Ligand SMILES: [Zn+2]
């Protein structure tokens with residue numbers, strides 16, 4: 001029986017990942033698997049499990065030998081329950097990984113990779129400490145993506161934190177090719193019997209490529225308090241759900257529209273994340289509905305839902321799909337709070 005090298009991949013699928021970022025992660029995972037499946041050492045030892053986290057954490061792929069790993073389908077959900085993901089990961093490790101016993105070396109110590117582009121929305125301190133207790137250092141590696149990631153928090157959760165500044169398909173490819181190179185080095189060390197316990201990911205043997213930076217504990221740059229806002233909308237014409245992303249304009253307290261992305265129909269199946277209200281007078285457009293191209297927004301104070309509407313509609317009426325209430329254009333208060341989240 002060969003000793004297995006168990007690898008746990010924790011992937012953030014919160015709403016901030018909606019659209020191109022999630023497609024880039026999906027593609028990154030595929031590229032990584034393709035590269036690793038060509039590596040005889042990795043094929044021999046590596047087993048992989050994938051956990052996704054948003055409002056809650058889920059096992060997207062139970063621990064599976066590399067050759068049989070099929071990339072799981074990723075779908076966005078509200079919230080960033082990183083604490084729940086760390087707890088689930090610890091439970092899986094306790095259940096799946098064979099401990100070494102006298103006369104039986106068991107499995108290698110697991111490696112855990114956490115990929116996120118935001119900040120946890122649940123308590124992560126206890127779960128992080130519990131996980132570290134069973135995954136000896138430096139087995140936990142954080143992959144922080146984009147400029148809104150809370151690197152300070154990640155540097156407390158993981159022994160090694162690597163950050164990727166731009167969440168582009170090219171950037172994600174670089175990040176996952178580093179992960180796959182690290183795993184190739186680790187599985188080779190394991191296969192060659194160079195290590196007894198954990199074939200730790202070593203930056204000397206798998207140096208970072210351009211675009212990636214190592215974040216040292218205590219040296220993480222500060223993150224602005226609410227760098228992005230995520231507002232849920234419903235298309236008045238199609239009923240489709242989408243998210244409007246707003247980016248804060250430094251030093252002004254205001255937010256500028258930076259894009260809209262369709263959300264899956266079952267996006268809210270786990271319930272909405274706790275919302276922080278935002279004053280709409282601080283938001284500046286333009287914002288376009290990804291389903292119908294409408295450029296107006298109206299808010300039903302009955303349902304607490306915002307909809308797209310057609311600014312060119314001469315009747316000037318907006319109809320709420322939820323409660324049937326009709327609003328006249330210009331009825332609206334200029335400054336009111338709508339539910340928003342920080343993803
Ligand atoms: Zn629409």
Ligand SMILES: [Zn+2]
Pocket residue numbers: 300301302303304320321322323324325
């Ligand atoms: Zn309504």
